[in-house]
Amino acid sequence: MGKFQRSKVTTRQPGSAPAPTYTVNDLLTQANQALDTFEFELAHQFAMRALQMEPQNLAALEAAGSIEVELELFNEAKEHFLQCVKIQPNSGYSKFMYLGQMSEQLEAISYFQQGVNLMIAERAAMPQDLTKGSEYLTLSSKISSALCSMTDIYLTDCCFEPNAESQCEAYLAQAIQIEPVTPEVYQTMASVRLSQQRVDEAKAALAQGLALWLGSDPTEEDGPTPDYETRLALVKLLLETAMYDEAFTVLNGLIEENDQVPDTLYLFGWANYIAAEEVDESSPTADEERQEQLENAREALNACVKLWHATESTDQPLLQHTQELLETITQVLGPEIEQEEIEGGEIEYEDDDEEMN
Known part of the structure; x- marks a missing residue:
């Protein structure tokens, strides 16, 4: 028989450094530092380590939930925010805002309403000398944005509720009262008015x-310019209401800011296509104007298709409409020239017979 081997016990040598220990606060600090550099996976590891140490720690639960939203781990995020609600149901509006975004229909409305109530109470409790400060204004903007989200839910998911229209009007009125200089409120109002014909x-x-922000610097921190997604939605409304000049103004700003977004290129192509249809036939240059608009549309729509595939988009309706527009443009302008190479100002084509041999 072999001899029994006693396991070796590693002991710390005199004078050697002890194993490092971390508190929950240390781990959450590390998580925040990782977030600052957009290292979401690493931040999540720190937050989960903190939760292992203290499963009911409110700060750790909120940190884990917010990071999971960034990682699109929505089921896990919702569970963590629901735990936050159980621990602290009557304060801390952020968890309710997150839950509202991750929920649907009347459940989402309920969470948003709880968050709005808490924000309004917090806003009302601020000392008078802070009512013009940045914290007060930021809170007002968040309340207004939440009310707009609630309006959007009644416009879409809950549009068949008997009180849908009255709720939309009530939320809009409250949003304007709280923050009358937020562009998002008037954009949401436009959606409601369109639904009412x-x-x-x-x-x-x-x-x-538009008058509240157009012409401002979109890169200015905390400036009045709406975020990119909000402006994309705005373009759709401008096109729907035939406000074409304004639509192109907003689109040009979006493309200058980021021209690698399929939705932006699609809307730019769609806007040019519409502009071609709206050319004044009595103009002596009508044909030239129409051709220019259609060529601009084709260039943007072709770029959209390439980006759609490159970014692995799943928006099939966008791709389908883009392809339909390109087919229609081809019927008007003819097929694009397939260019082998350009030398001396002449286009050289491949010979079909040679290509088959």
Whole structure:
């Protein structure tokens, strides 16, 4: 028989450094530092390590949930925020905002409403000398944005609720009262007016919202310019209400900011296609104008298709409409020239017979 081998016990040598120990606060600090450099996976590891140490720690639960939203781990995030609600149901609005975004229909409305109530209470409790400060204004903007989200839910998922229209009007009125200079409110109002077939009022709301930010610097921190996604939605409303000049102004700003977004290129192509259809036939240059608009549309739509595949987009309706537009443009302009190479100003084509041999 072999001899029994006693396991070796490693002992710390005198004078050697002890194993490092971390507190929950240390781990959450590390998570925040990782977030600052967009290392979401690493941040999540730190947050989960903190939760292993203290499973009911509110800060750790909120940190884990917010990081999981960034990682699109929505089921895990929702579970962590629900735990936060159990621990602290009557304060801390952020968890309710997250839950509202991850929920649907009336459940989402309920979470948003709880968050709005907490924000309004927090805003009302601020000392008078802070009512013009950045913290007060930021909170007002968040309340207004949440009310717009609630309006959007009643416009879409809950549109068949008997009180849908009255709720939309109530939320909009409250949002304007709280933050009358937020472009998002007037954009949401335009959506409501369009759903009511009140097109002129929708145009007026869009114009009012545009006047609040158009011409400002989109890169300015905390500036009045709406975020990229909000401006994309705005372009759709501007096209729907035939406000083409304004649509192109917003689109040009979006493309200058980031021209690698399929939705932006699609809308730019779609806008040019519409502009071609709207060319004044009485103009002596109508044909040239129409051709230029269609060529611009084709260039943007071709770029959209390439980006759609490159980014592995899943928006099939966008791709389908883009391809339909390209087919229609080809019927008008003819097929694009397949260029082998250009030498001396002449285009050289491949010979079909040679290609077959």
